[in-house]
Amino acid sequence: MSKNTPKAIRGTQDIFGPEAEAFAFVVETFERVRKLYRFRRAEMPVFEKTEVFSRAIGETTDVVSKEMYSFEDRGGDSLTLRPEFTAGIARAYLTNGWQQHAPMKLATHGALFRYERPQKGRYRQFHQIDAEILGAGEPQADVELLAMADQLLKELGIEGVTLHLNTLGDAASRDAWRSGLIEYFGKVRGELSEDSQERLEKNPLRILDSKDPRDRAFVADAPKIDEYLSDDALAFFESVTGGLDASGVKWKRAESLVRGLDYYRHTAFEFIPDEGSAAAGALGSQSTVLGGGRYDGLMESLGGPATPAVGWAAGIERLAMLVGERDIDKPDVVVVVEDDKMTAAGQKAVSAIRSVGLSAEFIASGGKKKRFDKAVKVGSHVILAMSDGERRLRYQSEGEDKERISSALWSLDLDL
């Protein structure tokens, strides 16, 4: 490598080969499944005015206070590379009058940016698939969204991952619970970890999923959200769990599961690898593969009317790690030219082959005597060798592949 070559930015990745194929497989599967659930495709800008995120996500959150890629454009506006999809989607919903389409089922995927220390399964430019239902306040929306997530994971062939489900209640329930937690943990403040003492001020709900053993001792007996749920909130949650059971989606109650961002209400969920599973090992300390919840308060924080909505997002890199490495299919045909006089004829043949929908590789360079060996090494179903006016076909596969390819080849005028 030249010392003069600029390096890639920290936390960005150049993906190629089996990992890139796995990445593509995740996206392709998502595209297929979202159509089954009739989610419409949406495209949003990669950057927005900074306030879109700061108002939607919450000034005090880590995402906004220290993880945003913000910059000033030439007009002096503060812009930010999107750290998540939801805020931008909400902004688009409000500014485009998408209320007329409500309830609106949207799916998207793409790059997101967060200024964080990179580690396993976590990058500064990362990629997510995302699904949202906007303008739907009924628990059925939560169920449909979760059923889609569940089916997606199944179709990706991912096993050993379980849906952890909780409710944060409505605004009143959530505030009462929060007060209860502050009171409870406040009494034992001195015995909590330093981090949690700080969390007590900023985000007391977060103490519940602290990894520090000093905190865990108190978490078990902490007040539960269930003690604070209003009748409506409880009924809502029961509808969601009932719908999941009816849909055949397995789930597990996770009383300590909370969401990091301010806008969540009611349903909160994460798909997490089971302890000791292969999936858990593959992900390192980044355990959540898919997370989301209901965010009924978000639209108002952007100055819009109260609009109920639910959504989830999943890291493509993390899903790709669980899917494992994948290979591109081997080519149907390799055309190898063993005599330079045949180069043009070979080019013509390979074009014709591709035009009827067969995949083909073309080998016409390097030592002539080694070209056939190269062709063999590629590992195609069929080799078409061309030398000095002579053309030979060699089948390297039997059965279906051979039939399919040979009938296509013979439909061409390849002068074999």
Next chain:
RNA sequence: GCGAUCGUAGCUCAGUUGGUUAGAGCGCCGGUUUGUGGUACCGGAGGUCGGGGGUUCGAGACCCCUCGAUCGCCCCA
């Protein structure tokens, strides 16, 4: 922001208590062999040992600084 581990050919890595011109496999290029053939062999290109400073007669190995990567904490997908 904090901590730990690690930086030797394009890739994966060796390099013994510091001691001659720094090695292997794979890949690439060329040649011989084979000649319906994924063979074997020979040869070649490619490294300021991440960078800078220091210790030493002598540093890829030891010390300091710096840059980068990886993994973890915080937080999160």
